[in-house]
Amino acid sequence: MSLPDFDFVAAKSLKEASDLARERGNRCVFMAGGTDIIPLLKDNLLKGIDTVIGLECIPELDKLEFADGEGLRIGALTKLHSIQNSPLVKEKMPAVAQAAHYVASSQIRRKGTMAGNISNASPSADTASILLAMNASVKTYASGGGRTIPIGNFFTGVKKTCLEKDKGEIVTEIDIPELKPGEGSAYYKHAVRKAMDLAIIGVAAWVKMAGRKVGDCRIAMGGVGVTPLRAFNAEKLLKGAEITDELLEEAGVAASGECHPISDVRASAEYRADMVRVYTKRAIKTALETMKA
Amino acid sequence: MKRIIRFKLNGEEVEEYVQDSITMCDFLRKQMHLSGTKRGCEEGECGACTILLDGGAIDSCLMLAAEADGHEIVTIEGVMKDGVLHPLQREFMDKWALQCGFCTPGMIMSALSLLNENPHPTELEIRDGIAGNLCRCTGYAKIVEAIGAAAEVMEREARA
Ligand SMILES: Cc1cc2nc3c(=O)[nH]c(=O)nc-3n(C[C@@H](O)[C@@H](O)[C@H](O)COP(=O)(O)OP(=O)(O)OC[C@H]3O[C@@H](n4cnc5c(N)ncnc54)[C@H](O)[C@@H]3O)c2cc1C
Ligand code: FES
Ligand code: FES
Numbered sequence: 016m017s018l019p020d021f022d023f024v025a026a027k028s029l030k031e032a033s034d035l036a037r038e039r040g041n042r043c044v045f046m047a048g049g050t051d052i053i054p055l056l057k058d059n060l061l062k063g064i065d066t067v068i069g070l071e072c073i074p075e076l077d078k079l080e081f082a083d084g085e086g087l088r089i090g091a092l093t094k095l096h097s098i099q100n101s102p103l104v105k106e107k108m109p110a111v112a113q114a115a116h117y118v119a120s121s122q123i124r125r126k127g128t129m130a131g132n133i134s135n136a137s138p139s140a141d142t143a144s145i146l147l148a149m150n151a152s153v154k155t156y157a158s159g160g161g162r163t164i165p166i167g168n169f170f171t172g173v174k175k176t177c178l179e180k181d182k183g184e185i186v187t188e189i190d191i192p193e194l195k196p197g198e199g200s201a202y203y204k205h206a207v208r209k210a211m212d213l214a215i216i217g218v219a220a221w222v223k224m225a226g227r228k229v230g231d232c233r234i235a236m237g238g239v240g241v242t243p244l245r246a247f248n249a250e251k252l253l254k255g256a257e258i259t260d261e262l263l264e265e266a267g268v269a270a271s272g273e274c275h276p277i278s279d280v281r282a283s284a285e286y287r288a289d290m291v292r293v294y295t296k297r298a299i300k301t302a303l304e305t306m307k308a
Numbered sequence: 309m310k311r312i313i314r315f316k317l318n319g320e321e322v323e324e325y326v327q328d329s330i331t332m333c334d335f336l337r338k339q340m341h342l343s344g345t346k347r348g349c350e351e352g353e354c355g356a357c358t359i360l361l362d363g364g365a366i367d368s369c370l371m372l373a374a375e376a377d378g379h380e381i382v383t384i385e386g387v388m389k390d391g392v393l394h395p396l397q398r399e400f401m402d403k404w405a406l407q408c409g410f411c412t413p414g415m416i417m418s419a420l421s422l423l424n425e426n427p428h429p430t431e432l433e434i435r436d437g438i439a440g441n442l443c444r445c446t447g448y449a450k451i452v453e454a455i456g457a458a459a460e461v462m463e464r465e466a467r468a
Binding site: 016017018019020021022023025048049050053054057058067069071096119120121122123125126209210211 | 351365418
């Protein structure tokens with residue numbers, strides 16, 4: 016399996032990459048770590064591509080910073096491996112480190128990025144659900160001005176995002192709001208094997224307690240729809256209520272009722288929906304257990 | 309297109325004329341005649357093609373040769389130093405951690421990268437470090453054992 020012929024351009028700046036993308040339009044793709052792009056090119060699943068625009072040499076996109084009172088800023092070129100191993104991420108947002116660790120193998124995490132993981136927009140991408148639950152935002156560069164996209168608006172379909180190709184729009188950063196006292200989050204991936212396996216489903220939860228009651232919460236599900244999905248009905252049940260085992264079960268049932276799984280080689284639709292019920296409960300429990308004091 | 313890239317390969321500066329659309333794995337095998345790096349699944353699943361990029365293990369089938377420009381690459385051929393096998397290589401032999409040997413170069417590169425970052429890994433950490441390397445023969449137990457033993461040897465040698 017060799018690669019089809021193409022030109023590789025290692026862009027030196029965002030402007031160069033973006034301008035070239037506008038010029039070449041549908042004949043080009045951006046490449047960060049290449050762990051999605053290279054297999055797609057090999058399998059000839061990207062038709063008519065004659066230019067691969069490498070982003071790796073663009074300065075300042077490899078960063079991992081935490082600002083007190085704000086949160087975590089992850090550069091578009093920061094490797095999943097760095098996110099997984101960062102003491103800062105592990106301390107401030109363990110669920111984000113865990114989600115990064117869930118992706119593939121250490122070889123792939125040393126090359127692959129979180130920005131690539133979400134830009135590839137696979138419905139089962141492991142970092143998508145936790146970003147959705149934690150209300151992250153995606154910063155971009157584009158000709159005519161970049162923008163800040165709430166993660167909830169980012170995914171538009173299977174392998175589709177709201178990034179504007181005709182503007183040469185590039186993800187520069189992913190921002191995740193800080194966990195405040197009384198807030199916790201968690202992500203669970205359910206797969207057949209512990210490593211090197213795509214998720215059958217994934218569930219992420221973010222919970223904010225107000226005294227004994229749930230002040231606010233977000234639940235996100237991966238692998239059960241054309242995009243990662245929010246479980247709004249389950250969230251509604253939880254808000255303002257006291258956590259009991261019965262309530263968790265009701266929330267799990269609600270979440271499983273609002274997902275839209277398909278049956279494929281990995282699992283049947285029924286199994287997926289039922290696993291959403293189980294893992295919704297687990298994710299909420301772990302979010303509460305790991306809550307910031 | 310073709311381009312000239314300059315990078316460090318197994319400790320030596322090299323300058324090569326490469327095709328844009330060739331993977332690092334094919335470049336190493338076909339152009340550099342370094343066939344220790346194996347070509348297995350060619351899509352990141354098996355780890356037989358594992359090499360070190362700036363000290364960290366990656367799958368060379370998921371990297372373009374052109375990306376190596378300005379970086380440092382180490383392949384299995386660069387692991388032996390001055391005619392002496394690396395402790396990992398010795399332990400793989402002594403502990404019978406290989407049968408057909410097809411996965412071995414990749415396993416050793418992943419293990420090398422793991423021990424660079426974490427000189428005292430637990431068994432779980434070793435298993436996580438080689439989770440991206442498939443072996444169809446050994447059942448992994450001997451491989452995990454060999455990596456653990458090599459870590460001990462490396463520590464002893466560093467102290468001596
Ligand atoms: C064997 C194997 C197993 C895997 N297992 C998992 C798994 O368990 N879980 C999981 O979630 N994923 C898995 N993946 C996919 C995972 O490796 C990728 O999604 C990775 O995170 C993508 O990052 P990258 O930097 O390699 O992206 P690339 O391949 O470089 O790019 C991916 C896509 O994003 C676009 N892109 C990249 N960066 C930007 C940017 N800054 N701005 C705009 N667009 C951009 C590219 O054009 C492309 O469309 C697996 C992949 C392989 C090969
Ligand atoms: S050949 Fe590269 S991972 Fe299998
Ligand atoms: S020794 Fe044969 S594949 Fe590992």
